[in-house]
Amino acid sequence: xxxxxxxxxxxxxxxxxxxxxxxxxxxxxxxxxxxxxxxxxxxxxxxxxxxxxxxxxxxxxxxxxxxxxxxxxxxxxxxxxxxxxxxxxxxxxxxxxxxxxxxxxxxxxxxxxxxxxxxxxxxxxxxxxxxxxxxxxxxxxxxxxxxxxxxxxxxxxxxxxxxxxxxxxxxxxxxxxxxxxxxxxxxxxxxxxxxxxxxxxxxxxxxxxxxxxxxxxxxxxxxxxxxxxxxxxxxxxxxxxxxxxxxxxxxxxxxxxxxxxxxxxxxxxxxxxxxxxxxxxxxxxxxxxxxxxxxxxxxxxxxxxxxxxxxxxxxxxxxxxxxxx
Ligand SMILES: O=C(O)CCC(=O)C(=O)O
Numbered sequence: 082x083x084x085x086x087x088x089x090x091x092x093x094x095x096x097x098x099x100x101x102x103x104x105x106x107x108x109x110x111x112x113x114x115x116x117x118x119x120x121x122x123x124x125x126x127x128x129x130x131x132x133x134x135x136x137x138x139x140x141x142x143x144x145x146x147x148x149x150x151x152x153x154x155x156x157x158x159x160x161x162x163x164x165x166x167x168x169x170x171x172x173x174x175x176x177x178x179x180x181x182x183x184x185x186x187x188x189x190x191x192x193x194x195x196x197x198x199x200x201x202x203x204x205x206x207x208x209x210x211x212x213x214x215x216x217x218x219x220x221x222x223x224x225x226x227x228x229x230x231x232x233x234x235x236x237x238x239x240x241x242x243x244x245x246x247x248x249x250x251x252x253x254x255x256x257x258x259x260x261x262x263x264x265x266x267x268x269x270x271x272x273x274x275x276x277x278x279x280x281x282x283x284x285x286x287x288x289x290x291x292x293x294x295x296x297x298x299x300x301x302x303x304x305x306x307x308x309x310x311x312x313x314x315x316x317x318x319x320x321x322x323x324x325x326x327x328x329x330x331x332x333x334x335x336x337x338x339x340x341x342x343x344x345x346x347x348x349x350x351x352x353x354x355x356x357x358x359x360x361x362x363x364x365x366x367x368x369x370x371x372x373x374x375x376x377x378x379x380x381x382x383x384x385x386x387x388x389x390x391x392x393x394x395x396x397x398x399x400x401x402x403x404x405x406x
Pocket of ligand 1: 248259265272286287288289339343344345346
């Protein structure tokens with residue numbers, strides 16, 4: 082209790098999901114070396130620092146590089162920057178990535194036309210494709226977006242590829258696990274979504290984010306085979322958190338930290354299909370540390386594909402996203 086009281090005084094926050102050490106990090110530096118904080122993580126996070134996964138994410142996500150000023154002033158809430166929104170809420174909406182959407186949606190349609198639904202059965206919930214999309218390339222050369230991503234990580238980012246994801250109306254919480262509230266078990270990492278068509282409301286199954294949950298060091302981070310512990314009851318999340326729906330327009334989308342508690346709007350009865358392109362970015366050093374420890378978390382989301390293609394250090398060829406060490 083003395084330990085917790087001492088850390089609380091310095092900004093420790095906790096919830097039923099995990100420890101939020103962001104404020105504490107402003108007060109105690111470097112946090113990863115702080116004896117009291119380490120004792121607390123050992124005591125309450127599943128596996129504690131003895132778990133290679135927790136230790137790696139602890140070192141990567143709570144290192145000194147992402148410390149920021151304890152408070153900042155913004156003259157008007159409307160003009161909050163994308164970086165401030167990501168830090169505060171765990172996500173930010175982008176209205177227009179500046180892409181040639183006619184070309185991009187033609188390429189996406191072509192890729193999906195030659196892709197069978199993923200499970201090969203008629204009621205399959207999704208179609209995915211990693212087909213090359215030349216019209217997406219300008220996004221990977223967009224300096225403003227790259228700076229936002231590396232500023233959020235507090236250092237260089239690696240690019241881990243894109244997936245076209247088409248979510249079909251037949252999907253349910255049983256067949257599409259992402260309809261359940263969860264975190265991705267990867268700690269801090271970003272997914273950037275590009276919408277191929279407008280997503281005006283919940284009937285289009287937008288991603289939902291429990292606002293401000295991205296800072297958690299989850300108790301369930303390393304639950305071994307019990308990955309189910311990273312999934313949460315909808316009623317609980319929805320009654321205690323502000324939920325943001327990632328609605329948007331074609332050519333825009335959003336960027337979010339998959340350490341947030343998130344899901345997608347199931348909207349039973351809706352006949353809408355949702356089609357989007359998802360690009361994935363990790364901070365440098367994280368994945369190599371996880372792989373060295375022999376961990377097979379979904380970071381990147383499709384580790385098998387990455388290994389098959391030799392993308393162990395990220396995808397080569399993008400100056401703004403240098404290869405990982
Ligand atoms: O389909 C969705 O909107 C949820 C996606 C998701 O869980 C993820 O991107 O990690």
